[in-house]
Amino acid sequence: MNGLRPFSILVIDDDRSMRQSLAELLEAAGWQVTTVARASAGLERLDALSPDVILSDVRMPGMSGLELLDVLPPEAPPLVLISAHGDIPMAVKAMQDGAYSFVEKPYEPRRLLAILRHAAEQHRMQQSNARLKARLFELSGLDRVLLGQSAPVVQLRQDILDLADTGTAVLIVGETGTGKELAARALHDLGPNADAPFLALNCAALSAATFEAEMFGVDGGPGGRLLAASGGTLFLDEICSCPLDVQAKLLRVIEDKQILPVGGQMPVPVNFRVVTATNEDVDLAVTEGRLRKDLLFRLNTMVLTLPPLRHRRDDLTLLTTYFLEKFAMLYETAVPEITQDDLAVLLAHEWPGNVRELRSICERRVLAARRGGGSMASAIRIDQHPDDVPDTLREAVAAFERELIGKAIKAHEGRMDAAAEALGIGRRTLNEKIVKLGLDKSALL
Numbered sequence: 053m054n055g056l057r058p059f060s061i062l063v064i065d066d067d068r069s070m071r072q073s074l075a076e077l078l079e080a081a082g083w084q085v086t087t088v089a090r091a092s093a094g095l096e097r098l099d100a101l102s103p104d105v106i107l108s109d110v111r112m113p114g115m116s117g118l119e120l121l122d123v124l125p126p127e128a129p130p131l132v133l134i135s136a137h138g139d140i141p142m143a144v145k146a147m148q149d150g151a152y153s154f155v156e157k158p159y160e161p162r163r164l165l166a167i168l169r170h171a172a173e174q175h176r177m178q179q180s181n182a183r184l185k186a187r188l189f190e191l192s193g194l195d196r197v198l199l200g201q202s203a204p205v206v207q208l209r210q211d212i213l214d215l216a217d218t219g220t221a222v223l224i225v226g227e228t229g230t231g232k233e234l235a236a237r238a239l240h241d242l243g244p245n246a247d248a249p250f251l252a253l254n255c256a257a258l259s260a261a262t263f264e265a266e267m268f269g270v271d272g273g274p275g276g277r278l279l280a281a282s283g284g285t286l287f288l289d290e291i292c293s294c295p296l297d298v299q300a301k302l303l304r305v306i307e308d309k310q311i312l313p314v315g316g317q318m319p320v321p322v323n324f325r326v327v328t329a330t331n332e333d334v335d336l337a338v339t340e341g342r343l344r345k346d347l348l349f350r351l352n353t354m355v356l357t358l359p360p361l362r363h364r365r366d367d368l369t370l371l372t373t374y375f376l377e378k379f380a381m382l383y384e385t386a387v388p389e390i391t392q393d394d395l396a397v398l399l400a401h402e403w404p405g406n407v408r409e410l411r412s413i414c415e416r417r418v419l420a421a422r423r424g425g426g427s428m429a430s431a432i433r434i435d436q437h438p439d440d441v442p443d444t445l446r447e448a449v450a451a452f453e454r455e456l457i458g459k460a461i462k463a464h465e466g467r468m469d470a471a472a473e474a475l476g477i478g479r480r481t482l483n484e485k486i487v488k489l490g491l492d493k494s495a496l497l
Contacts, residue, residue: 226358229408248284255294
């Protein structure tokens with residue numbers, strides 16, 4: 053039978069011999085079976101039992117199988133009806149009213165088991181999908197990665213959902229502050245082994261001299277960290293900074309799925325999902341000899357690329373509002389208003405620290421607001437030279453336009469028609485802005 057636990061079924065039939073016969077058939081097939089003689093009794097026990105499927109007779113004293121179908125809640129498991137008195141019209145009506153299937157007595161055991169198994173599998177899949185969607189928005193801190201409506205973030209959310217329950221190795225690539233560990237935790241928390249450990253290792257801090265004792269454990273002593281994490285997720289952060297000797301040991305564990313404690317004679321099996329993260333170009337790291345190619349092949353079965361904040365500027369207002377409200381609640385103060393000047397500064401900033409930087413800036417803005425002052429410009433200036441941020445809205449917008457136009461001209465190697473098209477403006481408008489902003493085209497190329 054598929055799944056980590058056997059399917060469960062609630063059998064409702066007023067005929068004792070039929071209940072016993074069905075129970076013997078289902079238990080022999082590995083099902084967990086509960087039988088009752090009345091539909092009302094089954095309805096009362098439905099929440100406590102949480103079966104994967106209900107098998108009910110149609111004609112019974114009191115509530116019939118068709119009446120039971122009418123009163124089942126929308127989230128109830130699928131109902132399969134069985135009757136010796138069934139006919140085509142009854143079967144059609146039952147299916148139209150929401151029954152999963154209709155079986156006539158005497159039933160053919162293999163066909164009945166196949167129908168029930170398919171019904172149970174469908175129910176579990178629906179439950180799993182609903183649980184994933186619910187847990188996605190309940191996870192603490194996950195909003196820092198998934199909050200936003202820009203195309204890259206929408207795609208990221210979908211990719212995480214698609215990969216969460218696969219168990220395959222995932223390499224997460226992204227700049228500092230984009231939320232790589234949060235994405236790794238999302239893959240774990242939304243997966244089938246969410247209750248198992250999540251072990252995060254900073255590869256830059258690993259030492260070949262102490263790795264085996266710490267990770268594999270010592271024979272006769274405490275078990276290593278990898279054994280404690282077995283069944284869950286192993287998150288390898290900054291993999292390109294991992295010492296080569298340690299990379300060799302990690303590769304052996306990932307390939308063999310076993311560890312040998314220091315001083316031990318018998319290997320111990322381990323099993324975990326491997327999720328890796330880096331802010332570097334892995335191909336360059338391989339070329340430079342800092343990352344083993346054979347290890348990379350084990351780690352990059354699937355790749356998640358986290359977008360930098362400068363590529364999702366449409367989300368800036370939403371993210372800023374969220375963080376300001378969060379910190380205002382934390383520090384018990386009013387939420388600072390986002391002015392047009394603030395917005396211009398946010399749009400003009402390059403965000404080298406990405407969402408992590410925005411979060412810190414919003415916290416500083418709220419703390420300044422508690423003292424009766426502050427602005428987004430002043431919050432950003434703490435990390436910058438004071439002259440880096442314009443003082444007025446007009447200057448900020450001009451700086452932003454100057455930067456975008458300069459980048460477009462560079463990207464299209466001075467082809468002005470192509471640059472204008474990329475910017476979404478006409479060639480004449482582009483020329484006027486170049487003159488107005490004092491841009492030197494030749495200096496850009």
